[in-house]
Amino acid sequence: MPVLEDDGAVIYESAIIDEFLEEKYPAVPLMPKDIAERARVRIWVDYCNTRLQRAGGFVAHDYKVEQSKAEIVEYLQFLDDHMRGREYIAGGYSLADITFIPFFTRLDRYHATIGGDLPNYQKPMVVRRNSQGHEMHHDRGAKVLLNNFPIPANTDAEVELNMAIDNIVSHTNVAPFISKQLIRHLVMSNPSPAYVGRVAAVFTANINAPNQLEHVVRAILMDTEARTLPASATDPDAGKLNEPVVFMLNFLRAFEARSDGVLNGGSTGSAAMNQDVFRSPTVFNYYPAEYEVPGEPNLVGPVFGIFSTQTTITRANFINRVLFTGIPRALPNTPMGTTLNLRTWEQLADTPDQLVDRLSCLLLYCTMSQQMKTIIINAVNTIPITELELRAQTAIYLVATSNHFQVLR
DSSP states (O other), rough: EEEEEEEEEESSSSHHHHHHHHHOOOOOOOSSSSEEEEEEHHHHHHHHIIIIHHHHHHTTTSSSSHHHHHHHHHHHHHHHHHHOOOSSSSSSHHHHHHHHHHHHHGGGGOOOOOOOTOOOOTSSSOOOOOOOBEEEEEESSOOOGGGEEEEEEOOHHHHHHHHHHHHHHHTTTTHHHHHHHHHHHOOSSSSSHHHHHHHHHHHHHTTTOOOOHHHHHHHHSSSSSHHHHHHHHOOOSSSOOHHHHHHHHHHHHHOOEEESOSSSTTTTSGGGTTTTTTOOTTOSSSOOOBBBBBTEEEEEEEGGGOOHHHHHHHHHHHHHHHTTTTTTTTTTTTSSEEEOHHHHHHTTTTHHHHHHHHHHHHHTTTOHHHHHHHHHHHHHTSSSOOOOOHHHHHHHHOOOOOHHHHOOO
């Protein structure tokens, strides 16, 4: 669900946010002035939300799938007929057009085909031209962008688009914003202002470089704040909760898994952990970028936005399943299944202290506390020495389901 914070006011729900922006910033109108035209816009907004979005939601959740697909085609055909000879749904560009954008960005999951001249929001930003090569849907008037940057009238659309992108990227807020988001995804949820500043400086210094992202990512990963292990290992606010897909892949790679990659569905898949791969519930990703850890004011933890008591159990169940039984081969959807290679760990299972030390370095960067080691060694020793596989599995399970493995430090 999108959330807007403006001068202390917290607004949520897309339609309410749109109306709020319309009323607060009338200089950039999203609704026509004429009351009859405004009513037409509201009719189309309602059409999208109560028909297309409703049917699309049914398809996405496997409810009345075939009936809903047929309804989507019918609704799109009606919209297609309406759009013939028009550039925008209701007069000029308005909330009516904006409301339809999220639906079209997710159209592929609904498996409904459309024809005619409906805008295809999945295509990249390219200039549409008619058969004579003339631009379509392009306002050739003069424009003023951020920081009062002017674009002269009659500028070619492709030139104008590149000027607009350059203008946005060059804004002073962009480098620290993107830098902080990348740090949060790659290293930690609460980087210091100095860390963000160092990365932002690299972003700005390489703004025209074709490999700008390479420079920025290298700066993030090689920064002293990212590579100072002792501080990050002891500071309870350091690091970040691994999102479900990263958590799953880290575990599978650690134990040389053989897999067909079918890990999204089922009761222990990533979708059950609130990260349905390639099917983000909103255009804003799976979780809010500024989500605060519950009970911890001013401590940001974006992935905690999809973390709950239920997904905590699902994470443990995933480890249990692939570790103790594996995911069996079942044609046609899982042609290989998923299995782990535990041979090395079974060979260490008769010496629990060595087993736990190796697991500490493999999964926890050699930072496991002595207290945790003692607990796991004691658990392994309760299992007969003849059951080496179970001893190894037990030790691995206890480490992988701990918060020490699930939080990247």
